[in-house]
Amino acid sequence: MDELLADFVAETREMLEQSGSELVAWEADPSDKARIDTIFRFVHTVKGNCGFFDFPRLEKLSHAAEDALAECRAGRREPDSALVTAVLAIIDRISEMTDSIEAGEELGEDGDDDLIAALDQRSELEVQSDLEVVEEAEVASVPEDEKVSHKAPRQGVQRSIRLPVDLLDEVMKGVSDMVLARNDLARRLREAGEQPTIDGPFERLSAILADVRTSITRMRMQRLEHLFSSLPRLVRDLSNELGKQVMVDFEGGEVELDREMIEMVRDPLTHIIRNAIDHGIETPAARLKNNKREIGLLKFAARQSGNQISLVITDDGGGINLDKLCDKAIANGLYSKSEIDKMSDNQKQNLIFEPGLSTAEAVSSVSGRGVGMDVVRANIERVGGSIEVASKVGEGTSFHLQLPLTLSIIAALTVGSGDQRYALPRSYVEEIVFGSSSHVEFAQAGDRHLVTFREKRVPCLSLAEVLGCQDKSNLRWEDQTLVMVRLASEDVFALAVDRVFDHEDVVVKPIAPAIMNTRLYAGTTLLDDGRPMMLMDLPSIAQMRGMVGGVRTKATAIERESQERVTKAVPVMLFAGLDGRHRAVRLELVRRIETISSEAIDIEGERAQAVIDGEIFTLAGHDVGPLPDGRIRLLRLSDAENELVYAVREVLDAADVTEDVVPSEADTAIEGVTLIGGKPIPLLDGHAVFSKYRATRKVEQALTCRIPTHSEWAKTILEPLVAAAGYRIAAEDEEVEADLAIALAEEAESPLCSARQIIRLRPDPDDAGDDSIYRYDRDGLLAALKRIRTGRAA
Amino acid sequence: MNELLLMCTIAGRRAAISASHVQSVIEIEAITPIPGTPDFILGLTALRSQALTVIDCSLALGLGTPSQSEDRRAAVVEVDGHLYALLVDNAHDVGEATSDPVAVPGGFGENWQRASTGMVETDGGPTLLVEIHQLVSGPLQQAA
Structure with a gap:
């Protein structure tokens, strides 16, 4: 709502409340001059205010009441109870209209003529009925009831008060400080260990504080x-x-x-x-x-x-x-x-x-x-x-x-340089790259360090050097983490930091002018442990270091669309073999991890087999150490056609191999040795494993297919066709993801379970242009089934 | 003139700060340094979840030697809405000036002259009244 209008409503309502008791007193003694004056002032003010706004009804009403009262004041007319009643009715109507205005409702058509006519001395017209008048008098005398009776049907009317903005800011600041104080207290409580008698109330306090903070934030909203x-x-x-x-x-x-x-x-x-x-x-x-x-x-x-x-x-x-x-x-x-x-x-x-x-x-x-x-x-x-x-x-x-939504809380990335933490506004951070990763390359042109990233050369700044903490000559760029910063001007530069910690929402506070003068910082914030942390002013730093504009910019305008990281990282699974040595295997090879009883393993000479769920698998990895008693862990490896199981003592972790794999001549069972977490880890050679332990079990080739279960046509005609094409029809209650599902196009959203591919069949031969297949297009359907089958097997 | 003053020692000299400006006197524990700032700004310290800018009064006056303080006492003041902790050699007591601030012919020495509004007599002897606005803006601002 318009601010002026809100003020008008607030003022009118204030006056209504004040004049409430005057009205009652006036009714008791219609000749009381002082009361008449008060009420006259009220209607006069309303009339005056209406001039600014386009409320003809309101203006007409207040004008009529003003005229009548002016007559009384001038002594030309004797106030009587009929007049009092009429004026009260008008004031009541004004109050109603004020509510409507605040709720943003239309005031509607004229309906006030009878009220105005009632003011007329000579008029014989009674104001509506006695009942109405009595009610109005009551309303005027009991303002609380008025609110209730008028509020209930009219939703959206909100009571409002006017507050100085400074006061709001003050409260907001107080709440922010309270949040920080709470964080401080939380830290101390954590340090002191578990204390059930305190922790409970503290949790409650935290929850309340969070609510209050939300409300206060809303108070500042416009x-x-x-x-x-x-x-x-x-x-x-x-x-x-x-x-x-x-x-x-x-x-x-x-x-x-x-x-x-x-x-x-x-x-x-x-x-x-x-x-x-x-x-x-x-x-x-x-x-x-x-x-x-x-x-x-x-x-x-x-x-x-x-x-x-x-x-x-x-x-x-x-x-x-x-x-x-x-x-x-x-x-x-x-x-x-x-x-x-x-x-x-x-x-x-x-x-x-x-x-x-x-x-x-x-x-x-x-x-x-x-x-x-x-x-x-x-x-x-x-x-x-x-x-x-x-x-x-x-x-x-x-x-x-x-x-x-707000200025004071921003999303930040916390980074470390030296032993200090700093916050970077996250809106500038494009991407985080490790200096050690293989697709990052450092170069130097003159004294400017460059990093080649996604085939672009991007200038590098070191945070430590920007801050003047460290000479860049003895900086090892490879050990740094690079934060790719994209500025408003689309300029990109890399900011090298020692560590990236976390994403956090921080409450930013202004800093002293003397610190501002450095042009390095945009503000300060407190860490959870109560220590202050500086928020870096990235645009200003870029400006000072000449990272903005100039000839160089075009080379660095990396396409924003190519967000996905180009990476050579190979995911592997780390495990300890039966001999306790750590090895790794490419994660793609691992189908699942099984745990079986050692009784299910049968070893005789060269032949080693394990039984899982009634199927026999070739066992590998058993020859390096003794089999443990009781339960044994197996990695079920698959080369897409064959499967075998590999016995391990323990499954450790999943990791990414980013370093090169150094081949080993001596040990043919491994692909080579690579560094994971700084330790050399032999990487199992999938090829060697499968060729050595001639895998026996064929992967069940039949792809599963779901067909609409409630359609007679599907059951009697479609099912045999699909089965003949080499698919296994999935049972209705089968939980697992089917390879294929066939849906009937006429059923808008059939309750399909998960399936990797869907073929839609349409009932009429005309091409609907939605990739569906006509249900009796036998060749088309078979071709689609074949395409999917070969596609999966490949 | 009986304005209350916080008596302290800055760079070995008796000095006083108007007590009405001082919110409290604290012992600074940890200071988070802010790289890139002038020497007289030692960094930030947290007081009741608020960050204070720590100013070394001696350096802020341009006296060249950092404050020598055993218990790292600092006066907390607010200037233009920002909170500062003024680190002094030692903070003594709150006392009253027994005279109006007066200038001394020949001045108090170049650096002191800039930041001081004059000398007052106190129970402990003549004391320089130091202006906190000058302290927080440091010696560089003056040169400009």
């Missing part, structure tokens, strides 16, 4: 309407100035955002609007020519998702002219022609965030001076948000803003 309400005027002024016609549309004004955050996005938003009206939306004539409505539309839509607010600003203008944008970028020397050619459309669109670009042909008074979107982006990112653009030529442009 509806986006607040921000929106100032925009129509801005849009109107701008469009008038530029000779365009623009309509604004808002959606999601009820979404709430931290008050501070609203202030932070006000300027960027204004800028986007300027751009949209100036560059985006065409003149009415041009729009008509392009078969568009002559009035342009600027739409704002806000949504909350988790602890983020997404705000989309869309215009239906001409869109971003990519060619013009690229030409400009080349003309300004930002990029070369070849670089532009290599860019995707999306990347080209993002050029508008480059400093020094503007597509407006003429510099208008509003925009086009080439300062703008880069600043907008920087500002949004500074508060931990992000902005993206999507545009279609001729159809319009939309900007997607993602904003965090």
Whole structure:
């Protein structure tokens, strides 16, 4: 709701409450001048306030009451009980309307004529009925009842009070400190060990505190309407100035955002609007020519998702002219022609965030001076948000803003350098890479260290060196963990830290100006153990170190889409063999781990076999040490066709082999030796194992297939066909994932269990274009079954 | 003039800070250093879940020698909404000045002159009144 309107409602209600007792007193003695004055002031104020708002009903009512009372005050009219009743009825109606206004309801059509007529001296008309009057008098005399009786049917009316914002901030700060104090206490309690008598109440305290914190955060929230309400005027002024016609549309004004955050996005938003009206939306004539409505539309839509607010600003203008944008970028020397050619459309669109670009042909008074979107982006990112653009030529442009709910709590990555911890704002962190991993390569050009990562050379900074703690000459880059930092400008650099600890949400507090002057830090926060930790100011560091802009940037613009890590890491399972030595086996080979009784193992000479669930498997790995008594652990290995079991003493862990595997000539049973956790571990050679212990058991080749159980057609016609194609029909109650399921297209969502592949059958021969197969297309169906079968076996 | 003063020793000299600014006197335990800051900022310390910026008063005055303190006493003050712990050689007592602050012909020495509002007479003898705003901004700010 509009702030002014809220004030009006609050003021009216305050006065209503105050005048409650006056009304009763007046009723007792209608000639009491002092009472009349008070009530006169009330209706007068309401009438005056109505002038600012468009409430004709309210104005008319209060005006009528004012007139009648003015007559009494002037002595031209003797107040009598009929007048009192009429005025009370009006005041009561005003109260009702105030509630409606606050709830955002329509006030409805005129219905007040009878009330106003009742004020008329000469009127014989009785005010409705006596019953009504009595009730109204009661209402006026018992304000609490009024709330109850009027509140109950009218939901959404919230009682509100006005508070100074400073007080809210004070309370918020107090609660933040309380949270920190709680953390401190929690740590001390942990140190003191378990104390049931204290732990219980402490848990309760923590829960309450968490609730209070949520409420307080909500207290600071403001509806986006607040921000929106100032925009129509801005849009109107701008469009008038530029000779365009623009309509604004808002959606999601009820979404709430931290008050501070609203202030932070006000300027960027204004800028986007300027751009949209100036560059985006065409003149009415041009729009008509392009078969568009002559009035342009600027739409704002806000949504909350988790602890983020997404705000989309869309215009239906001409869109971003990519060619013009690229030409400009080349003309300004930002990029070369070849670089532009290599860019995707999306990347080209993002050029508008480059400093020094503007597509407006003429510099208008509003925009086009080439300062703008880069600043907008920087500002949004500074508060931990992000902005993206999507545009279609001729159809319009939309900007997607993602904003965090609050400023004071940010998501951070805690890292270690030296023996200190530091926090990095997570919004900048693209990726974390270990310096030791095989796909990271270090290089040096002059004194600049570079890291080659995903085939791009990225400049490297060492946190220790940035902080001046360590000379980079004796830094071992390979031992460092690299945090890939992507700045607002799309520049990427690597920040080398000793360790990465954790992701945490931290409460950021401002730091003293003398520390701010270093331009290294953005704030401070407290760790759980009460020690302070500094939050690094990454954009500022990048700026100081020349990581932003310049010729170098293009080389480092790593495509954001390629998020998945290129890695050579081979997953293995670590185990201790029967001789107690640690070995590893490729995880892909291991089908499962079995535990069987040692009685189920039969060894005779060269032949060794184990029985699992009634099936006989070749046993391997038994010859290196004695079989333990009782239960024995087996790794069931499979090469996709054959299976065997490998006896182990203990299954240790799963690990990734990132180091090279050094082959061993001497031992043919192993693929080689590799380093896992710094220790040499022999890696079992799957090939050797399977060839040596000639595996006997064939993997059951029949793939399972689920067919619709409730369809007669499926049972009698489909089932034999599928079975003939080499599939085993899965039982209805079979829990495991089937290889294939056949579904009937006419049943929208058949209650299928899990299946790796699904074939849909449609009842009519016409191609539905959804990859389904006509149910009597025998060849098509068989081909599909065969394709899946061979695909699985391969 | 009977303003209350916190009597302390800074770089071996008697000094005083207006007690109305001082929230408390603490003994600093652990200091988290902040790399990249000027010398006089020793780092951060936590007091009741709040981070205080620890200032070495001697270095902040530009006297060159760090504060020599056995029990690492510091006065907690708030300047412009930020909390600081002013580390002094020693913090004594709260006392009253028996005179108004006066300037002394010839000054108190270059570094002291900058941060001091004058000399007051106290029970313990003449004492320099030190301005906390000057302490927290350090010697560099003055030069600029």
